[in-house]
Amino acid sequence: MSASASEIIRVESLRKHFGSLAAVDGITFSVYRGEIFGILGPNGAGKTTTLEIMETLQKPSSGTVEIDGLDVLRDAWAVKGRIGVQLQSAGFYPELSLVQLLKMFASIYGTAIDPLAVLKRFGLEDKGSAYYDRLSGGQKQRFSLATTLIHRPTIVFLDEPTTGLDPQGRHNLWQLIREVQEEGITVVLTTHYMEEAEQLCDRIAIMERGRIIEMGSTRSLIDDLLATGFRKPVIRQEATLEDVFLSLTGRSLRDE
Amino acid sequence: MSEAPQAIGTVAGPWSLPQAERYGELRSLVALTYYPFVAMMRNVATFAFGFLFPVVFISVFGLIGGGSGGVRLGVATGAASAPVMTALEGMPNIVVVQGSQNELERQLELGKIEGVLDLQGGHVVLQVNEASPQSQAAPLFVQSALDRLNLQVSGVTAPPYTLEVGQVAGRRDRYIDFALPGQVGFALLSTAIFGTVFGLLYLKKALILKRLFATPVHGLTILLGQGLARLIVAVIQAVIILALGVLAFGFQLANGWTTFIAMLGLSCLGLIVFLGFGLVIAGRVNDENGASPITNLVTLPQFLLSGVFFPTDVFPAWVRVIADNLPLSYFNAAMRQIATEGAGVVDVAPYVVGLCVWGVVAYGLAARTFKWV
Incomplete structure (x- = not known):
């Protein structure tokens, strides 16, 4: 953590105002190479704005953001080449098939891909000629994730990747995100789900009203809380309702 | 995605080189022309405004022309x-x-x-x-x-008074000959304005533009690709309308292929100018509800006043001053002279200049008002 060489994203005193509203109000944090970093917070906390500034989609009002050593304002162009972006929803021509969409992105990035191999990796091998609009929620998110990886980015940004998915779809996407991480790609995601953050993220930042109110490794945040003497009312529960649901319905994907 | 990039954290792979140079802007432009073009051709609105309506109109006008034999x-x-x-x-x-x-x-x-x-x-x-x-x-x-x-x-076999009729520019004056150039204008203006305004609104709303902005491609390239895609659609439209007119309804091209090529060339210029107006509107409005009245306000008077369905000389002089100087009027006037009189570029230069002036106005406004998101 101390070696700055391992910092791949450095955000300093970042502010973003919309009129008199401070959507992001002076936040500072770093993301380390190869980790999955989660930004948590209720709706309107400034998660998406923060993400979009890192993605070069919005300009900060003040403060600096460095991505892989590049300033997002000065070197926006180079930054775009190193990041993969999954938006909260859609973002694809509804009249193009998945194969055509992948080819389009590959051309933009100037790279050659085998669209069917990409689809297969994300469990969409029989959807090559389907349109994005006709996909289920889980398929859409998997396809969206696939498009972020076409040009072998060093960082991918995922905005609420599992919102609206059924438990099977969520578990499947977690697995895919872990595989992305195993390739050495740094993942920054936003989420509403504490379980997701706990399962997936190495470190998290919790945002509230444009500020980061807590940050650290998932484990240490829990340990810190426990150290204050906090104890959850213990109900000995060997399984959760989700365990019941998954044992009844199985873990295989349902959206094919 | 088969071979996973290894040890990306410590060793800079080829994917972490400064990449701006690697992404040829031209290659992006080709992709952002071709794929939007494919998308447009599958789009119901493009089909209806660009192909179905003009073909229906041409068919109807062709039949009107044929009846008055x-x-x-x-x-x-x-x-x-x-x-x-x-x-x-x-x-x-x-x-x-x-x-x-x-x-x-x-x-x-x-x-x-x-x-x-x-x-x-x-x-x-x-x-x-x-x-x-x-x-x-x-x-x-x-x-x-x-x-x-x-x-x-x-028993008069050689009458002392006889009449010989000399034929001047042996054209039949039929409605189809008037209507067809106007229909090309109608199709182009529809494609340019409705297509651009509602097309760009959709790209914004569906976050397609945003997704593209997260890739290393210039906004101008995206816009240029959209424009080129519409240009291809427009040329196909013009060819279909002309072919239908010539083959099915005996529309006469004054100088054959030369006229055909000149008409396509003028269509391209017309579309580029009309696209400018589409961009101005697309930059001004934020949703379909706002777009509808403005697009109709820009297109409808031109459909009525610019000699699409009937000549502008039916209007009183003061209306003609306005009518004859609308962008579509310049286009239609030039188109008609090329199509039916075999006029050359020089002959229609005043109209072309008029059209270009409108183009400069449109793109000037668009540059000031256009918003990406």
Whole structure:
């Protein structure tokens, strides 16, 4: 953590105002190479704005953001080449098939891909000629994730990747995100789900009203809380309702 | 995605080189032209405004043109073989209709035929419908036929007074010849304005633009690709409209292929200018509800005033001052001269310049007002 060489994203005193509203109000944090970093917070906390500034989609009002050593304002162009972006929803021509969409992105990035191999990796091998609009929620998110990886980015940004998915779809996407991480790609995601953050993220930042109110490794945040003497009312529960649901319905994907 | 990049954290792979140079802007432009083009061709709105409407209009106008063929003269069945009828039938533009006297007179009243002949030996009684302008020509044809017969009977084979009709620019003046160039203009303006405004609004709303902005591609390249895709659509439209006009309805291209190419060239210029207006509107409005009135405000007066369906000289002078200077009017005027009079680039230069001035105005406004998100 101390070696700055391992910092791949450095955000300093970042502010973003919309009129008199401070959507992001002076936040500072770093993301380390190869980790999955989660930004948590209720709706309107400034998660998406923060993400979009890192993605070069919005300009900060003040403060600096460095991505892989590049300033997002000065070197926006180079930054775009190193990041993969999954938006909260859609973002694809509804009249193009998945194969055509992948080819389009590959051309933009100037790279050659085998669209069917990409689809297969994300469990969409029989959807090559389907349109994005006709996909289920889980398929859409998997396809969206696939498009972020076409040009072998060093960082991918995922905005609420599992919102609206059924438990099977969520578990499947977690697995895919872990595989992305195993390739050495740094993942920054936003989420509403504490379980997701706990399962997936190495470190998290919790945002509230444009500020980061807590940050650290998932484990240490829990340990810190426990150290204050906090104890959850213990109900000995060997399984959760989700365990019941998954044992009844199985873990295989349902959206094919 | 088969071979996973290894140890990306410590060793800079080729994917972490400064990549701006690697992404040829041209390659992006080709991709952002081709794929939006494919998307547009699958889009219902493009199909309806760009292809279906003009084809329906052309078909209707083609049929209007075909109906007004000549002067229809009725004669009682049985009298059709009289010498005067034979003489009439030999004339171009005369159609002889047979029937009972009562039936023919009813048809005359309804304006379905232009005249009814009652042959009383050498004396011919011609009834015409005074309300029908075309009926006024009927007596001339009948008189001409009778004159010819009289000369024959008098034994005059070389009459001292003769008429020779010289043909000037042998064109038939038919509605299709007027309507077709206007329809090309109609299709282009529709494609450019409706397509651009609603197309860009959709790209914004569906976050397609945003997703593209997260890739290393210039906004201008995205916009240029959209424009080029529409240009291809527009050229296909113009070709379909022209082909339908020529093949199905006998539309005459003044100088054949040269005219065809000139019309396509003008179509491209027209579309580029009209796209500018689409961009101005797309930059001003935020949703479909706001876009609808403005797009109609820009297009509808031009459809009515710019000589799409009828010539602008039907308007009073003060309306013509406005009507004749609209962008689509310049386009239609140039298109018509090229198509029907075989005019060259120099002949239509004033219109082309007028069109270009509108283009400069449009892109100037667009540059000031256009918002990406």
